[in-house]
Amino acid sequence: MEDNQIIELYFRRDESALTETAKKYGTFCLRIAMNVLNVKEDAEECVNDTYHTAWNQIPPTKPDSFKAFLGRIVRNFAISKYRALHAKKRFNGLEVMLSELGECVPGAESIEQEIEAKELSGYINTWLAGLKQEDRVLFVRRYWYGEEVRELAKKCGVSATQMTQRMLRLRRKLKSFLEEKGVVL
Amino acid sequence: MKNEKLYDAISDIREEFIEEADNYKFKKNIVPRLIKWGSMAACFCLVVFGASLVMSGAFARKGAMDSYNGMGVPTPTPGGPVKTVLAYNGALFNVSNDLTYLNAAGIPNVMTSEDCGRSMGNLIKTENGYEETVLDTDIELYQYAPALSNRAVYVIRDGEEYMAGLYSNGLTVGDYNDHSPLSNLYRVYGVKSEEYITSVAEVNSAEEGTVLTEVVNQEALVSFYHATMTMESPSFGREDFKKLVTDEMSEEEYQAFLESERVIGITTAEGLKFYLKWYPEDGWFYAGGSKAYYPITEEMQTWLDNYIP
Incomplete structure (x- = not known):
């Protein structure tokens, strides 16, 4: 499905927007979160949070680049998660960067x-x-x-x-x- | 921290740069790779030759057992689910985008660009299937992003088409008798310990892996893993197995042996599946993925008696 069609689903408040987002960009988001966190479970949590944030922000937001929009959200979640957990564990990905x-x-x-x-x-x-x-x-x-x-x-x-x-x-x-x-x- | 501030600022770079970076196709620095790969060319020819011999069935004597691979379905046949093969990293992979076939291996969807993990380099297509190349082709090999810790699945992009490369066997060089221990299969499928097996089930191979009996109890799975460890040695290649077991059988006994076959499917923590053929009357497992026969040990037999009716 094209990005504008997915965004249209968000605007219509059609929950299949989330399924289509996950289908098209789930792996993309997971990869970004994994690069920061290195822990699959934590990364998956960030990806789920990303879908919810997208749901809350669209509308009114209408992203020019849906991919970059999602990527930015998941990256921010991953960084926040990293910082929250950092005192307890070590995650090489972000530390090295x-x-x-x-x-x-x-x-x-x-x-x-x-x-x-x-x-x-x-x-x-x-x-x-x-x-x-x-x-x-x-x-x-x-x-x-x-x-x-x-x-x-x-x-x-x-x-x-x-x-x-x-x-x-x-x-x-x-x-x-x-x-x-x-x-x- | 200052570097974290910088990192946060990088978060807000222009969307066009984010898109550009993800879509960019790197031009590889070919010359050093040519030198590096040149020395491997002869080895690779041998690999492909060995693979073609195995695939051609030139060594096959009683073909029924030999036509199976690690996923429990036949290797390439015209019109079948497996289009061709990929020879990569000393192993063969069946190339397919047939949803039924992929589902049987635990892969939920046909491959798309979203399944692509890190790029592993370019491929060329020959009559033997896909092979690695240093040339800048429009065929690329990627890791399978949803399953991060194993080498059982790759993604092949051929132009606009995306296909899965599913682990077929651990061997592309050598003879008909080559085989490897069960631990090799575990390694390829990312089973690092007992925690990485989430289900063991008897499946009906004739019905695309329909589950007959499934074991998901944690304690039972742990004991299954340890029972398979007792089968690590000895293991037998197909030639040895023929000499040791099937050559001694009459035609009727051999047919009975084949008909007794049952299939055990193992699902990993990442959702991938691989299969062991079980010959309960004679007490053997056969793993297509390692091309090996394993005599069922007492501990394994006890487990089967307890959990698989």
Whole structure:
């Protein structure tokens, strides 16, 4: 079923919207949640919460990209769940990503003011838009979808070490871009 | 934490970037892979040759037993549910998108792009079936995303068409007698311990796996798992089994042996199913997925007596 037909079901308050969403995007959502949580049961819970949130938000929201809309919700649920459980357990997926992103945080000396998350997103969007397509895709796959470096290496047909180096260069680029903009976190 | 703030900000990147990343098809760096794969080419030819021998039935003597694979249905026949095979990672997989066939293996739906997990590389199609290639083809192999911890199922995208590759047997090289222990089958289906079996049932093989008796009691499943562990050794390849058992039978005895066949279906925690053929009169299990015969041990027999009438 096409996305606009599924969204139409939400607008009609037809509960088959949820079934169609699960059929088309269940695996997609589960993959994103699993990349963060690494625990199937927790990931499935996030996916179910995602369907309920979609039900509550549509209408009035009418997403331009239904896939990205769901992906964003499930990712946020997965991150919240990770944070809630983090004190008790260790989940490698997000921890590794977070430690990598620490390298993008600009040094304090370059900063004029602390920035809001929304403004920061704007800068990241600008930076992403200026990248070569494959670099942008790699960054988004790694830090939005949470795919592992070795998976990305396999897809590109390079070694994991080469991919690690490429990601490092991208993070450094982001860091200098943010520093140039005077961003402080 | 600052890096978490950055991570949160990344959550709100433009939707077009999110879509683009998911839809992007990477151009592989072919040269290093050619070097790497070149050395494996001869091995792979051998794999395919071995596979074609096994599939052609060239070794078959009494074909009824040999036409079955791990899922309990025949290997490729024209018009049948299995279109062709995939030779991958030293194993054969039956390629199908027949819903009845997939259901029998515990897969609820025909394959779509949503079932695709991580990409495992490109394939080419030959007369022997699908094979790995370093070329940038429009045929791609993916892990099966809904079942995350096993290698029993893959997804093959051939152009716009998505198909399942279901584990057929553990062996693509070697002779008719090759076989592997039951633990190999467990490994492929993601059965890491007794907790990973959720049902053991006798099924009617003639009726697409209709359940006759099902055991779901946790204690019984744990004892089933441990009973199968007692059958780890010895195991017999088909050639050895013929010499040891069926060659000694008269034609009538052999027919009776075949007719005594019952089928035990095992469902895993991820919902996948595989089958053991059970020859109760003579006390054997046969697993198509490992191409091995296992003599039923006393512990296994006790379990069967208790739970499968």
